[in-house]
Amino acid sequence: MTAVTAVTVRAPAKVNLLLAVGPVREDGYHDLVNVFHAVSLFDEVTVRRADPGPAGAGEPVIDVHAAAGGLDAHLAGVPRDGDNLAARAARLVAREAGLSEERARVRIRIDKAIPVAGGMAGGSADAAAALLACDALFGAGLDAAALQALAAELGSDVPFPLLGGTAVGTGRGEVLEPVPSRGRFHWVFALSERGLSTPAVFGEYDRLRPDAPQPRGDAALTAALGAGDPPALAAALRNDLEPAALSLRPDLARTLDAGREAGALAGIVSGSGPTCAFLAPDADGAAEVAEALEKSGTCERALTAHGDVPGAETVTPAVS
Numbered sequence: 001m002t003a004v005t006a007v008t009v010r011a012p013a014k015v016n017l018l019l020a021v022g023p024v025r026e027d028g029y030h031d032l033v034n035v036f037h038a039v040s041l042f043d044e045v046t047v048r049r050a051d052p053g054p055a056g057a058g059e060p061v062i063d064v065h066a067a068a069g070g071l072d073a074h075l076a077g078v079p080r081d082g083d084n085l086a087a088r089a090a091r092l093v094a095r096e097a098g099l100s101e102e103r104a105r106v107r108i109r110i111d112k113a114i115p116v117a118g119g120m121a122g123g124s125a126d127a128a129a130a131l132l133a134c135d136a137l138f139g140a141g142l143d144a145a146a147l148q149a150l151a152a153e154l155g156s157d158v159p160f161p162l163l164g165g166t167a168v169g170t171g172r173g174e175v176l177e178p179v180p181s182r183g184r185f186h187w188v189f190a191l192s193e194r195g196l197s198t199p200a201v202f203g204e205y206d207r208l209r210p211d212a213p214q215p216r217g218d219a220a221l222t223a224a225l226g227a228g229d230p231p232a233l234a235a236a237l238r239n240d241l242e243p244a245a246l247s248l249r250p251d252l253a254r255t256l257d258a259g260r261e262a263g264a265l266a267g268i269v270s271g272s273g274p275t276c277a278f279l280a281p282d283a284d285g286a287a288e289v290a291e292a293l294e295k296s297g298t299c300e301r302a303l304t305a306h307g308d309v310p311g312a313e314t315v316t317p318a319v320s
């Protein structure tokens, strides 16, 4: 009989097309209307069975590598212990499959293209990929709803990379509804050498906006997506966290200016930042904006990508 010994899953980064943020809730989270858009920057997560050891012994083995085009310098910020979101995902699937700690022992390799602490949900993508990989590896047989529920336990942003495409997240962002999007949108992402902490940006938002209203959706954004209309989408992009990210990182204003001056239709901070996202008119326009941003010296690197793209997908199950 053959058994699956390793599974590789890739999962996409996101950019937030609309991030409407309400007041802080009693549980410390914020109600959101969060329109996620999956873009073609992918982390790959490979989970393989490790030798069973004595119960309670040892940390998971986690290797992190820079994917082609990834930033080596970012990798230092990725936890190599049980706190890694991929390791936490593996533990949740083992729990659902009823596996003992020894039987659930795995090695995890992450090939990272998504910037770390960049507002593009790279850790969440790794968690989503690990959920799918471990479901296959452990034969857990979880359906989409069960995987979504485990994802929401891991973080507000984790359900989205399982789904992919474009979707609106309500609640703390974890309750998803797909949003139809036509054609292909071309993006440029200006990466920063240092990350920004998501809780710190939400905290700064509370300081700047103690009177925040309840978050609302935007019909113009939905229409622009449905029509596949880049200028209309550019006009509708909105991120309520941007003033907070700029307050903590004033230098990002220069990055946004440089991309807009280079011909981007619009530039916004991606989620909690510090990555800046620029919507370009087409693929050639995106290449020009990326080149100009790199020359401007206002970012560490500029990457082009398109959206939307599908959610987490299995690349290779290995059998022996």
Ligand SMILES: C[C@@](CO)(OP(=O)(O)O)[C@H](O)COP(=O)(O)OP(=O)(O)OC[C@H]1O[C@@H](n2ccc(N)nc2=O)[C@H](O)[C@@H]1O
Pocket: 016, 019, 028, 029, 030, 031, 032, 034, 118, 119, 120, 121, 122, 124, 154, 155, 156, 157, 158, 171, 172, 173, 198, 199, 202, 270, 271, 272, 273
């Ligand atoms: C801001 C967003 C936008 O998509 O992502 P990033 O741009 O950081 O990737 C998300 O809301 C981040 O989601 P995620 O990174 O999964 O956050 P979680 O682990 O659930 O929460 C981390 C912390 O962020 C804050 N948080 C998160 C989500 C939310 N709706 N309200 C919050 O206030 C809380 O301080 C919480 O303790």
Ligand SMILES: Nc1ncnc2c1ncn2[C@@H]1O[C@H](COP(=O)(O)OP(=O)(O)O)[C@@H](O)[C@H]1O
Pocket: 077, 078, 079, 083, 084, 085, 086, 110, 115, 116, 117, 118, 119, 120, 121, 122, 123, 124, 126, 127, 195, 196, 198, 272, 273
């Ligand atoms: N697999 C992972 N990859 C990246 N960061 C991780 C991972 N697991 C846990 N983290 C932690 O999550 C934090 C946020 O990372 P990330 O998801 O990359 O950024 P963001 O929340 O800004 O989108 C990191 O600073 C790191 O401490």
